[in-house]
Amino acid sequence: MMSYLLRRLNLLVITAFIVTVASFALVYLFPGDPLINLTGIVPANSEAYAQLQQEYAFDKNLFMQYVHYIQEIYQGNWGLSISSHNSVLDEILLFLPATLELSVYALVLSTVIGIPLGFWAGLRYQRPVDYGILSASLLGYSLPVFWLGLILILFFSLNLGWLPMSGRISLLYDIPHYSGFILLDILHSGLAESQAAMQDAVNHLILPTLSITIVTSSIVIRITRRSVTEVMESDYIKAATARGLSRGQILWRHGLRNTLLPILPQLVLQFTALLTNAMIVEVIFSWPGIGNWLLQAIYQQDFPAIRGGMLAVSAVVIIFTLSMDVLLRLINPLKDRDVHGTI
Amino acid sequence: MLLLDIKNLTVEIDTSTGWVKALDKVSLHLKKGEISALVGESGSGKSLIVRTIVGAIPDRWRITADRMTWKGQDLLSMSAQQRRKIIRNEMSVVFQNANHSLDPTASLGQQLRESVPANQLEEVSFWQRKALRTDIIVKYLHKVGIKDHQQCMRAYPHQVPDDICQKVMLAMALVSKPELLIADDPTMGMEITSKVQILRLLTKLNQTQNLSILFIGHDLSAIANMATHMTVLYSGQTVESGKIGWLHKRPLHPYTKALLDSAPSFRKDLAPKSTLSSLDGTIPTLQHLPIGCRLGPRCPRAQKECVKTPKMRHISSHFYSCHFPLNRGGK
Numbered sequence: 001m002m003s004y005l006l007r008r009l010n011l012l013v014i015t016a017f018i019v020t021v022a023s024f025a026l027v028y029l030f031p032g033d034p035l036i037n038l039t040g041i042v043p044a045n046s047e048a049y050a051q052l053q054q055e056y057a058f059d060k061n062l063f064m065q066y067v068h069y070i071q072e073i074y075q076g077n078w079g080l081s082i083s084s085h086n087s088v089l090d091e092i093l094l095f096l097p098a099t100l101e102l103s104v105y106a107l108v109l110s111t112v113i114g115i116p117l118g119f120w121a122g123l124r125y126q127r128p129v130d131y132g133i134l135s136a137s138l139l140g141y142s143l144p145v146f147w148l149g150l151i152l153i154l155f156f157s158l159n160l161g162w163l164p165m166s167g168r169i170s171l172l173y174d175i176p177h178y179s180g181f182i183l184l185d186i187l188h189s190g191l192a193e194s195q196a197a198m199q200d201a202v203n204h205l206i207l208p209t210l211s212i213t214i215v216t217s218s219i220v221i222r223i224t225r226r227s228v229t230e231v232m233e234s235d236y237i238k239a240a241t242a243r244g245l246s247r248g249q250i251l252w253r254h255g256l257r258n259t260l261l262p263i264l265p266q267l268v269l270q271f272t273a274l275l276t277n278a279m280i281v282e283v284i285f286s287w288p289g290i291g292n293w294l295l296q297a298i299y300q301q302d303f304p305a306i307r308g309g310m311l312a313v314s315a316v317v318i319i320f321t322l323s324m325d326v327l328l329r330l331i332n333p334l335k336d337r338d339v340h341g342t343i
Numbered sequence: 344m345l346l347l348d349i350k351n352l353t354v355e356i357d358t359s360t361g362w363v364k365a366l367d368k369v370s371l372h373l374k375k376g377e378i379s380a381l382v383g384e385s386g387s388g389k390s391l392i393v394r395t396i397v398g399a400i401p402d403r404w405r406i407t408a409d410r411m412t413w414k415g416q417d418l419l420s421m422s423a424q425q426r427r428k429i430i431r432n433e434m435s436v437v438f439q440n441a442n443h444s445l446d447p448t449a450s451l452g453q454q455l456r457e458s459v460p461a462n463q464l465e466e467v468s469f470w471q472r473k474a475l476r477t478d479i480i481v482k483y484l485h486k487v488g489i490k491d492h493q494q495c496m497r498a499y500p501h502q503v504p505d506d507i508c509q510k511v512m513l514a515m516a517l518v519s520k521p522e523l524l525i526a527d528d529p530t531m532g533m534e535i536t537s538k539v540q541i542l543r544l545l546t547k548l549n550q551t552q553n554l555s556i557l558f559i560g561h562d563l564s565a566i567a568n569m570a571t572h573m574t575v576l577y578s579g580q581t582v583e584s585g586k587i588g589w590l591h592k593r594p595l596h597p598y599t600k601a602l603l604d605s606a607p608s609f610r611k612d613l614a615p616k617s618t619l620s621s622l623d624g625t626i627p628t629l630q631h632l633p634i635g636c637r638l639g640p641r642c643p644r645a646q647k648e649c650v651k652t653p654k655m656r657h658i659s660s661h662f663y664s665c666h667f668p669l670n671r672g673g674k
Contacts, residue, residue, distance in 0.1 A: 126403075238399035239444035243458055243515070244431025246424075253457065254446045261448060333448050333499055 004329060012322050019314045023307050024069050030303045034058070038069070040080030040088070040304035073311070079304035081297070088308035092290065096312060097180020098168065099289035103278045105205065106212035107271060114217035118224025119259070123251070125229045133221060140218030145277045149211040149284040156207060164204050166286035173197040208285045212277050219270055223263050231258045261332055268324040272317050279313075346523055346555050347373040347396070350410035354388075354395055356629065357403065363629045365391055366579045367637075370655070370662070371557075373523070373572075378549055378556045380566040380587070382602065383576035386626050389559045390439055391579075393527050397430050398423075432460060435516035436525045441508035445500040451511050452496030455480040458515040483514040488540050506533045513541065517548070524548075525557045530565075542569060563606045567591060575599050578626055578637040580652075585661035595661070595668040597644050598622075636665070644669075 027038045035049070035058050036042055043049040053059050057068035072078075078089040121133040157165035168182055169175065175197065178185045182201050186194050231237060232255065240250045279291025286292065290309060297305035354366040366388050373379045383389050394400045396411075396418070411418045413429055421429075438444040446454060456476045463479065464472045477496075484492040487510040500508055513529055526545065530538040546569055548554040558570055566573065567587060574584035575598065583596040594600040604620040624641045633639050635650040642649065644667045653664045 233401075235438065235440060235443040236446045238394060239436070239438050239512075240446070241399040242394070242397035242430065242436040242438070244427045244429075245457075246427060254449065257448045258446065333450075334501065 001329075005326065008322055008326055012318065015318050016315075019311065019318070020070060020073065021066070023311045024066050026303070026307045026310070027069075030306075032303070036082075037303040037307070038079060040082050040085075040302075042082075078308045078311070081305045082302045083297070083300045083305070088304050091293065091305070092308055092312045094177070094180070095288060095290045095293045096316070098182070098287060099275070099278055099282065099291060100316070101181045101183070102205070102208055102212070102282070102287060102289060103271070103275055105209045106216060106278065107274055109209060109213045110216040110220050110270075110274070111267060113213065114220025115224050115260075117217075118221040119228055121221065122225040122228025122232065122259075125225075125232070130225070134225070137218035137221040140214045141222070143215065145211055145215050146280050146284055148214060149208070149281050152207050152211055153284070163207055164200075165207070168204055168288055169197065169201045170204075173200065208278075208281045208287055211281055211284075212274060215277055216270055216274050219273075220267060223266050224259070227259045227263045228255070231255055234258075261334070264328050265325065268321060268328070271320060271324075275313065275317060344375055344414070345372050345412075346375045346377075346414060347371070347557070348410055348412045349392075349396075349408060352392070352395065352406070352408040352411060354391060354400070355405040355407075358629060360630050362405070363632065364579060365629060366395070367652075368655075369576065369579070369581045370584070371574055371581070373555055373557055375522070375555055376549070376553045377572060378546075378558060378570045379572040379574065380570035381557060381559045381574050381576060382561065382563065382566065384626050386578075386628075387576045388579040389576055390527055392576075393436060393438070393525050393557075393559065396525065397434065397436050398426055432462070432519065433521055434523045434525065435519055435521035437509070437512045437516045437527060437529045439527045439531065441512040442500055442505050444512060445508055447500055449499075450496065451498055451500065451503070452477075452480075455484070455496065455511065455515055455518070458518050460519045463520075480514065480518060483518050484511075486517070486544065487511075487514045488537060488544075489514070506537055509533065510537070510541070520552075521554070523555045523557065525559070527559045528561070530560070530562070538565075545569070563603065575602065578632065580637050581655070581662070581664065582638065583661075583663040583665075585663075589661050595658075595663040596665045597642050597667075597669060598638050600669055601643075 027034045030037045035052060035056065038056060039052060041052060043052050056072070057064050060068075076089055078087065078092070080086065081088050081091060084091070117133055117137075121130045124130045153165045156163045164170070173186075173191075173193065173196075175182065175185050175189055175191070178188045182205075183198065186197050186201060189197075191197065236258075237250060237254060240254050245253070279289070279294065281287065282289040282291040283295050290313060294306065294309040294313075296302075297309060349369065349371040351368040351370060352366055353364055353368055355362045356365045357363075369388070369392060371379075371381070371392065381389050381392065391400075395406060398418075400406075406419065408419060413433070416425075416429070418426060418429075445451070456473075459476045459479050464475055467475050480496070481492045484495060489495050489507065489510055495503065495507065495511065503511075509529060509531070513526075516524060516526075524545070529545075530541050533541070542565055545554075545556055545558075549556055556569075558566060560566060570587055572585065573587045573590050575582050575590070575596065577598050583590065583594065583599045590599060591603065594603060601620070601622045605622075607619065622641045622643075627633060627637065627640075635652050636642070636645075639645050639649045646667060648666045651666075653666045655662055655664045657663070
């Protein structure tokens with residue numbers, strides 16, 4: 001286990017290194033003065049420029065610049081946004097939770113919908129139910145998420161008028177910022193109208209979550225279905241049948257664990273795709289998250305913000321993937337099986 | 344009384360090239376208290392028969408049989424629940440590849456506990472059941488020759504050697520006190536001392552508890568010592584069956600003879616470096632089964648008539664299916 005942890009940690013360090021190198025390279029690759037791209041400060045005169053140069057080690061070689069850059073990142077100085085003149089890190093911390101909230105709900109909903117449906121399809125392998133679920137998932141998988149979002153808005157917001165079409169919560173409610181997760185914030189605020197605010201926030205959440213969920217859960221269905229059919233074909237399931245266990249007992253005691261263990265890491269991998277989808281969906285639903293923010297930064301050529309956003313999103317993905325990896329490893333009884341070579 | 348009676352069992356499998364008869368009119372029967380052996384090369388359908396008997400095959404395969412009964416009850420027409428009850432309480436199976444037949448994510452102890460049938464626990468109150476379950480399985484683990492039961496019960500299948508897995512499978516099979524034990528190569532890959540121990544245990548159970556055993560395997564000498572009847576299978580067809588003494592002394596089917604000859608001989612007068620006798624060729628794959636007698640292309644006695652499937656014929660209770668049997672005097 002220790003060596004596994006060390007290997008993962010090693011991976012974390014290397015990936016983080018590559019990401020920081022890439023983000024540092026952006027400073028030079030973006031058009032304009034690298035120093036301004038890095039800091040977001042436009043110096044008034046040449047003296048101020050020289051001072052800035054010294055401050056950020058830009059009078060030294062590239063390597064020293066990079067080392068200094070890492071130090072600044074570590075200390076929380078991610079530069080200033082050119083358009084808003086706020087600290088990039090503060091803005092990210094303000095917007096990122098909204099994206100995470102959306103992604104987490106979508107991920108939870110996708111697994112809650114996808115895994116049971118995948119099981120159902122897998123257990124009815126090559127029967128009408130299986131074909132039905134499989135075709136539905138193929139359809140969901142093929143739909144582009146931005147188009148789906150627009151169709152949902154058109155249908156549920158404009159035609160039927162059931163759900164709000166953009167934003168996170170109605171402007172009527174003023175929710176103080178606490179964790180960045182809107183539902184938690186409402187609970188924490190203790191406002192008199194928190195019940196109504198909660199209802200409103202949930203209404204706002206439904207459409208964006210749904211459009212991400214449809215795409216992700218169809219992948220989850222396919223992964224689960226394949227794993228279920230593989231496990232149900234395996235020798236130990238046949239042996240369990242031969243021991244006279246009922247289908248329910250077999251599925252519950254032997255099928256479930258064996259099916260889920262290999263697919264959980266694959267579900268974790270889906271988080272990356274899901275986050276990308278969430279960032280696209282944010283733009284369509286004007287959701288005040290990192291995707292929307294990043295896109296605005298791109299429009300306005302706000303280079304420090306683009307760089308910071310990229311760094312933040314990569315960090316979230318890396319940390320989430322690796323920590324889930326370690327967690328799944330901990331709960332997996334087969335963890336030591338393949339440590340040594342087998343014949 | 345016939346415990347298990349199978350007549351003309353045919354199992355068809357759908358492959359990419361169409362339906363294939365993986366088992367073609369196989370007959371098998373077993374009396375109470377008898378040890379019967381089923382032999383044949385790998386791929387001859389031995390394990391498929393086992394899986395058909397216990398119903399562990401995919402639903403979409405076609406099974407037809409003139410007769411497939413357990414103590415007079417038809418196994419094919421009864422409800423799934425009834426069949427499961429019979430399998431749970433009266434039959435047990437030890438599968439080939441014990442390490443694949445155990446759930447890789449459950450500890451051996453969990454799986455052993457699961458196989459203790461509820462009717463052995465009825466006399467105690469429910470809070471004592473777990474302890475009783477453990478007592479029962481420890482007893483059986485000792486029986487099959489596992490001394491360190493605690494370590495064994497804690498371990499996962501991948502943490503123990505294959506022969507321990509096989510012994511655990513055997514313990515799981517025996518714990519429900521079955522009337523019939525179907526043992527599919529239970530001693531495969533074991534070292535010789537464990538092998539002898541297991542075979543002795545099976546023989547003892549047969550003598551003391553009247554356990555019937557359907558023994559499936561390759562080890563002809565072990566089979567000759569244990570079993571009273573033998574059925575020889577080739578490529579999904581029964582080629583010969585009867586009392587083991589007769590089959591050994593006077594095999595009627597060329598395949599049986601080849602099988603008996605292929606066992607390594609330890610005669611003193613054997614020339615050094617003489618080759619083992621064997622049939623040319625290999626067992627055909629399911630996609631390329633020859634018509635008629637499936638041994639045809641490999642058979643040293645094959646003639647034109649062999650493209651028609653020979654009928655099952657018999658001399659008293661010695662059944663064979665061959666147009667040109669050996670050892671038949673004038674013919």
